[in-house]
Amino acid sequence: MMTNHFFKTMAGICVAVICVGMLLSGNTMAAEGDSPFMELAKKRFSVRQFADKPVPKDLLIKVLEAGNVAPTAKNLQPHRIHVLTKAEDIAKLDELSPCRYGAPVVLVFSYNTEEDWKHGEEPGVRSGVEDVSIVATHVMLRAAELGLGTTWVNRFRNSQLEKALLPANEKAVLIMPIGFPAENAKPSRMHTTKKPLDKTVIWH
Numbered sequence: 001m002m003t004n005h006f007f008k009t010m011a012g013i014c015v016a017v018i019c020v021g022m023l024l025s026g027n028t029m030a031a032e033g034d035s036p037f038m039e040l041a042k043k044r045f046s047v048r049q050f051a052d053k054p055v056p057k058d059l060l061i062k063v064l065e066a067g068n069v070a071p072t073a074k075n076l077q078p079h080r081i082h083v084l085t086k087a088e089d090i091a092k093l094d095e096l097s098p099c100r101y102g103a104p105v106v107l108v109f110s111y112n113t114e115e116d117w118k119h120g121e122e123p124g125v126r127s128g129v130e131d132v133s134i135v136a137t138h139v140m141l142r143a144a145e146l147g148l149g150t151t152w153v154n155r156f157r158n159s160q161l162e163k164a165l166l167p168a169n170e171k172a173v174l175i176m177p178i179g180f181p182a183e184n185a186k187p188s189r190m191h192t193t194k195k196p197l198d199k200t201v202i203w204h
């Protein structure tokens with residue numbers, strides 16, 4: 001009788017612990033049967049602590065090649081990726097954003113305003129930001145696959161950065177610190193706080 005009660009209590013505690021765990025970790029928790037893509041998508045998180053270690057150029061090229069196979073509107077490929085590694089460029093960037101987090105390399109993603117797709121019937125509708133976003137997403141996921149950390153950063157002084165680092169016909173969309181994660185790098189709470197699907201997906 002006593003043993004029965006003990007087991008029921010223990011089972012209750014276990015269920016409660018599992019439920020709280022699931023609640024806290026949202027749907028970014030690895031699950032049995034996840035495909036390699038889902039494993040990667042869940043494994044990636046914004047890295048905000050980087051190791052003091054350079055990134056070999058051939059590894060950067062592998063990462064950048066993933067951006068090159070991304071789709072863009074009408075395949076116009078208006079995106080540009082500026083790879084900042086020199087101390088003077090990094091110092092300049094640090095004046096324009098607080099979000100480098102000590103990464104040895106920063107990628108500046110922009111698009112050429114003469115090359116992106118423009119909607120003929122909807123003035124102002126153009127594809128530059130969308131094109132760059134999908135390219136950057138490919139890059140971010142490939143970096144994670146190769147053991148590198150990244151963070152997507154839009155907190156920077158756009159106009160100043162464009163003036164300092166880009167040709168006149170480019171608009172900056174995001175910057176992305178990239179490097180080997182520090183040993184203590186871990187996901188922020190935001191990584192696991194996801195709305196349930198029925199709050200973001202509307203079936204019509």
Ligand SMILES: Cc1cc2nc3c(=O)[nH]c(=O)nc-3n(C[C@H](O)[C@H](O)[C@H](O)COP(=O)(O)O)c2cc1C
Pocket residue numbers: 044045046047099151152153154155156187188190191192
């Ligand atoms: C459009 C966009 C802008 C972001 N800007 C910043 C930023 O300026 N600084 C920063 O530290 N993180 C930035 N992030 C990272 C988000 O905070 C992060 O992706 C989100 O909290 C989920 O966490 P996770 O990437 O670890 O899964 C940005 C992400 C996106 C998609």
